[in-house]
Amino acid sequence: MKLQRIGAAGAERPIVVDGGHAYDLRSLTADIDGDFLAADGIAAVATALGAGRLSRIEVSGERVGAPIARPHAVWCVGMNYAAHAAESGSAPPSTPVVFFKTPNTVIGPYDDVLIPPGSTKTDWEVELAVVIGRRARYLDSVESAMEHIAGYTISNDVSERAFQLEQSGGQWSKGKCCETFNPLGPALVPRDRLDAGNLRLRSFVNGEPRQDSSTADLIFDVGYLVWHLSQYAVLEPGDIVNTGTPAGVALSGRFPYLRDGDVVEVEVEGIGRARQRCLAAARETSPLRA
Structure with a gap:
């Protein structure tokens, strides 16, 4: 289902x-x-x-649109796979690294991704996304946190690394919130239909393999993440939690960054496969003044 x-x-x-x-x-x-x-x-x-x-x-x-309409928030967890933390030049975190994407970054799983003007380092990130089903606040256990999950979908946490790391001013949001930077879907699979702790994730660029890992390699699993976030904020039904990406992104230096015309495919076992074409975004022109 x-x-x-x-x-x-x-x-x-x-x-x-x-x-x-x-x-x-x-x-x-x-x-x-x-x-x-x-x-x-x-x-x-x-x-x-x-x-x-x-x-x-x-x-x-x-x-096919994003499987959830109008999320209140898109929560994101960084460096949640040890190999990805290493390719990013960081040690595995001892506590979840959290950042936000604006909800208007969410698009359908087959919609185009727009590469921002001036971008030189637009990157892909396949992730298992958790969809919150019940309001979660100050949860008392990881086990109870699982009851607040509606299900799972696929996220491509598109990132502009120069914006994120070189022009950040100390935070990541500049490189995470460009328009179209969160393709989501194609489907929401109910929580009880999947073992979120053992799902294969893969990504491809122009048909060539990039990432290939499993959610079994998550540093912080989905139940822990929902419990942890609930200690600091209220998670609302329909909120999205991007759980982190495995190794194999362009930031590693092993692959080129995305360019106009590239095609990214991301898949998570049991959910499906999404495909996005990358297009150069045009600058908005100012209206003529009388």
């Missing part, structure tokens, strides 16, 4: 894909968002699907 949002940007419709068939969810919800998740919407979908109450629809050729 995989939940998706399909249709033109800003007008996506909720569906569920099961057994090779797609089913319309608009009899249950207008969208897949925080309110839907907080109301135990995934369980309602499973019940309706099992009872045969959902209408089959044809979605071939439709655009």
Whole structure:
């Protein structure tokens, strides 16, 4: 069972894909968002699907949007794989390294990634993304944290390394928040359908392999991350937690950075595969003044 949002940007419709068939969810919800998740919407979908109450629809050729609408926050964890920390020139962290991406960086899994004007070091990062399903605040254990996870999807935590590290002023957000810098999807897979502690992650650029690892190599696993974050902030239903990327990015010096026309593919076992074309972003021109 995989939940998706399909249709033109800003007008996506909720569906569920099961057994090779797609089913319309608009009899249950207008969208897949925080309110839907907080109301135990995934369980309602499973019940309706099992009872045969959902209408089959044809979605071939439709655009696939991000599987979550309007997240309040996109939480990101840095250097959460030891080999990636090493290729970044850092020791593995003793506590999670946390930064934000603005929610408007989130795009669909097959949408174009725009390389910012002046960029020389735009990079890819395949990540398992956690979707929060219940409000989480000051959780008392890692075990209870798992109950606050709705499910999982795929994130490409696109980064501009010069902005992030050389022009940062001491923080990473400049290199993380450019438009289109968080392709998400193609699907939301419910928590109980995956073992988040043992999923293969891979990335490719122009068909050539880049990253190949497993979530078994996470320094801080998904339950710990949700518990840890809840000690410092309130996680809302629909929030995204990008859990970190493994080794094999351009920052390592082993591969060239992304350029106009490059194609990035990212996949996580059990969820699917996403594909983004990179295009040079045009500068916005000032309106003419009388």
